[in-house]
Amino acid sequence: MKKGLTDIFEIDSVLKVLVLCVLTIGSYFIYKLYWFSRQINQHTELKISNLFITTAIALFIISFGSLIYGLVNYHDLSILKSSMAIHLASSVFDVTWIIMVRNRINVITGSNRGDKLWLNPFITSIFHVVYMQHKINKGLGKSAI
Known part of the structure; x- marks a missing residue:
């Protein structure tokens, strides 16, 4: 059964x-991606793997923690340099996750290039989740600011 935006998402202030x-x-960006993914997984057949979501969140937390640790110990540049690989892996997962959510929202809205909700x-x-929320609001007939 095909569901529309009203069955899956809610209006939220952009x-x-x-x-x-x-x-x-x-951090809220990751939470919002998680929330969009959870809504998509609960209400459609367009699942995003829970293992993928968990891995992306774990990498973000590790990357964020290592960045804070590196900034606190800014005098030792080797700490920041050693965490570059985890930052790269985290970024790859984040970008992939954004693309997955974006593509699923486009399928849910039935949007193609040039359409109002595409x-x-x-x-x-x-603009990541900010833009996604804007388009969801638009599709739900409201542009909450």
Whole structure:
């Protein structure tokens, strides 16, 4: 059974999403991706692997922790250099996760290039969950700021 946006997602303030992503230094971004993925997994057949989600979250936490540790010990550049591989792996997983969620939202909305609800890959790569929430709000008939 095909479900629409109203059966899967909720309206949320785009400004709130943006502010929380900035204030939490990206942690809210991961939470929002997790929330979108959970909604997609619960309400559609377009599943995103729980193992993938867990791995992406774990890599983000490790990467974030190593960045903070490296900044606290900024005098020792070897710490920051040694954590580059984990940052790269975390970034690859994050980008892949963004693409997976974006593609599934496009399928759910039945959107193709140029449609009102189509998630543009370039804009999605810059604004991530903020842009996704904007398009979801638009599809639900409301543009919550």
